[in-house]
Amino acid sequence: MSDAKELPGAQPVPTPPDHRDNRLRRELPPEVPGRAPEEAVGAGEDPQPEPTGRQRLVQGLWPPRFTRNQLVVALLLFGLGFGLAVQVASTSDSSSALRGARQEDLVRILDELDDRTQRLEDEKQGLEKQRQELENSSDQAEEARKQTLEKERQLGVLAGTVAAQGPGITMTIEDTKGTVQADMLLDAIQELRAAGAEAIQVNGVRVVANTYLTDSGKNVDVDGNKIEAPYRFKVIGKPQDLEPALNIPGGVVQTLEKEQATVSIERSDKIVVDALRAAEQPDYARSSAR
Template identity: 45%
Template sequence: MTGGEATRKAPPEDGRAAENEGPPEDGRVPPAPGGLRALADLLRPRVSPGQLVGGLLCLVLGFAVAAQVRSTERDTTFATARQDELVGILADLGQRSERLRGDLRDLEETKARLERDEGGTALEEARERATTYGLLAGTLPAEGPGIELRIDDPRHGVKALNLLDALEELRDAGAEVIQVGDVRVGVDTHFLDVRDGVRADGRLLTAPYRFLAIGDPHTMTTALNIPGGLVRTLEGAGARVLITRRAKVAVGAVRSP
């Protein structure tokens, strides 16, 4: 046996030479493999730019899918509708669109007038509307061209229904303001037969019955005199009818607001 072979150590039989070796000569213990720093590195979340982009794409895709589902539901609703229903829907949408465009034009014109006149035009329009509503409601006196309708009733054959017919004929002929006796006619004016004559809105009317109507005199006169109309009916009941056209009719009776 040579000297080199005599100095070579044989390996341990169990193959765990590291466990039998002692500490290093300088007395320092090496750190454990991995250590706390390696464990912290493993537990720290790592987000790469690619992952961020992927997440954003998933979010956008989700919104797109939801929108497509809603769109598909609407498409399915219209797909099951009949042709006449679709035509009606389109017509309704067209009418709404036209009304909205008209309202928009009116608002723009009003705005332009207000900007030019600094409110003068709007104030004048408000006054005109107030006057018109007051005349229609019967709360304001009125003057204008029109007629006087006088009904004499010597035989007492004129009834409430005949006066109501006279009122309706005048309205249909375009009368804007009407007074019968001392009663200003309104939308709810009514006539009632009583022992002494006829009551209008609770007030007693006696012959001769007198209507004052503001409107186009020719149109109202023609409407009252049509064959088989009001005048012929009243004459058949024994009454005498006189229609007088006037350039100015003053209606002074008013209704309580």
């Protein structure tokens, strides 16, 4: 039979769907409708908030933009800060020795500083008095001659060309261990000068402004003159100022005692410093006074 017959009540068989089309639909993402730039901020969206003052400050400072003048100022400020830090550190180190001092020691140090200040004030008043006498004197030439002679005598004492006597102290340093060195004796001389010593003699050698001390084995040379222990200092000055200056905490006496040396100090109303130095004539310097 050539013609197909349909069975009664039969339904047409649907064509099976193409599975490849479904797989393609699942793999492709859905299209997102685009929008124009001018529609980015719609009627229902809020605009970006304005930056705050702090944010503007941060944006202005970072990243940093330096000019040459600003760099120079920054370097100068850094150098100033470094100098201040070093000064504070050195001050802390110098004051650390006084932190453990007793109250009476601190009072003695303050008294010594007051005495030094008073000596400088007395010297200033003396110079002003001399100036006033010279200005008010009827015979200014004679007054000038007297002041010149007095000044010459004072300079002779300081230069060691004339003998001197007056109140002061005698300090004796016993060094049986041979541990005392030239720098320790130099510290003693400097401390005595700071306390107002006007004339100093060590074992028969006059101490002047250009005196130097060097080590020579277990002995010490003063201006090329060898001296041996015990070291005896004859000092003219105010005893009430000289002795406390040597006994301050961490001072000359304590330093020498740490080196197992023995130090004794005696006050006296009359100390004779008779070691002399020859007056030296300078080779090149000449007085400019006319």
